Amino acid sequence: MVTSDALDPTSADATDAATAPRPVAVVVGPPGAGKTTVAAALADRLGVPFHDVDLAIEQQQGRSISDIFVDDGEPVFRELERDEVARALAEQRGVLALGGGAVMTPETQQALKGHVVVFLDVTIADASRRIGFDRSRPLLSVNPRASWTAMMNTRRPTYQQVATHRVDTAGRTPDEVVDAVLTALGLTATPDAPDAPNAPA
Numbered sequence: 001m002v003t004s005d006a007l008d009p010t011s012a013d014a015t016d017a018a019t020a021p022r023p024v025a026v027v028v029g030p031p032g033a034g035k036t037t038v039a040a041a042l043a044d045r046l047g048v049p050f051h052d053v054d055l056a057i058e059q060q061q062g063r064s065i066s067d068i069f070v071d072d073g074e075p076v077f078r079e080l081e082r083d084e085v086a087r088a089l090a091e092q093r094g095v096l097a098l099g100g101g102a103v104m105t106p107e108t109q110q111a112l113k114g115h116v117v118v119f120l121d122v123t124i125a126d127a128s129r130r131i132g133f134d135r136s137r138p139l140l141s142v143n144p145r146a147s148w149t150a151m152m153n154t155r156r157p158t159y160q161q162v163a164t165h166r167v168d169t170a171g172r173t174p175d176e177v178v179d180a181v182l183t184a185l186g187l188t189a190t191p192d193a194p195d196a197p198n199a200p201a
C-alpha cells in the first residue's frame with residue numbers, strides 16, 4: 001500500500017469526517033498528456049482502483065463522448081462531466097483521471113480543493129506524437145495542432161492553479177512518468193501490486 005499515512009486510503013482516520021477518505025491522486029492535463037495511461041499504471045503500482053471520468057461518462061450514457069458532443073452539444077457534456085467528477089471525488093479511493101477540460105468548470109475547480117491533484121504537463125510536440133489527432137476528440141477535429149495550442153494556452157493557468165503537483169512528461173515513457181509522480185507525491189509502490197517493479201515472481 002502507499003507509504004504516506006496521510007494518503008493511505010485504508011488509514012484508521014478513514015471514518016473521520018475531517019479526514020474523509022479521498023482519491024490517492026487526481027490526474028489532470030490536456031489531451032495527450034497521458035492521464036488515462038499514467039493514472040491506470042499508477043493505480044496498478046499502488047494496488048488501488050483506477051477510475052477514468054471520460055470512460056465512466058461513456059459507460060453511464062451508453063455512447064461515446066464524440067456522440068454526446070454531436071447529439072447534445074458541449075454544454076450538456078460539461079454538465080454530465082461536472083456531476084461525474086463530483087461523484088468520483090466523493091466515492092473513489094484510488095487514482096482518478098479527469099477529462100482534459102474538466103478543470104475549466106468552476107464547480108470542479110471548487111471541488112478539487114483539498115485533493116492531491118497532479119498536472120501532467122506536455123508540449124504540442126509530444127501531444128501530437130501521442131494522440132495523432134484523430135476524429136475521436138471533438139474539440140480537436142478542425143486544425144488540431146492550432147486548436148490544441150490555443151486550448152493549452154487558455155487552460156494552463158487553471159491546470160497550474162488546481163494542481164498540487166506538476167509532473168513534466170516530456171521525453172518520458174509512461175512508466176517513467178509514474179516514477180516521477182510517485183517521487184513528487186512522496187509515495188512508493190506496494191511490493192505486491194502486480195505491476196510493481198519489485199513484485200514477487
Ligand SMILES: Nc1ncnc2c1ncn2[C@@H]1O[C@H](COP(=O)(O)OP(=O)(O)OP(=O)(O)O)[C@@H](O)[C@H]1O
Nearest residue numbers: 030031032033034035036037100130131172173174
Ligand atoms: N509518456 C508517454 N509517452 C508516450 N506515449 C504516451 C505517454 N503517455 C501516454 N501515451 C500514449 O498517448 C496516447 C494518449 O494517452 P492517454 O489516452 O492516456 O491521454 P489522455 O491525457 O488521457 O488524453 P484524453 O484527454 O484524450 O483522455 C495513448 O496512445 C498512450 O499510449
Ligand SMILES: O=C(O)C1=C[C@@H](O)[C@@H](O)[C@H](O)C1
Nearest residue numbers: 031054065099100101137138
Ligand atoms: O479537452 C477536452 O475538453 C476534452 C478532453 C477529453 O478528455 C474529453 O473529456 C472530451 O473530449 C473533452
Ligand SMILES: [Mg+2]
Nearest residue numbers: 035036054097
Ligand atoms: Mg484520457
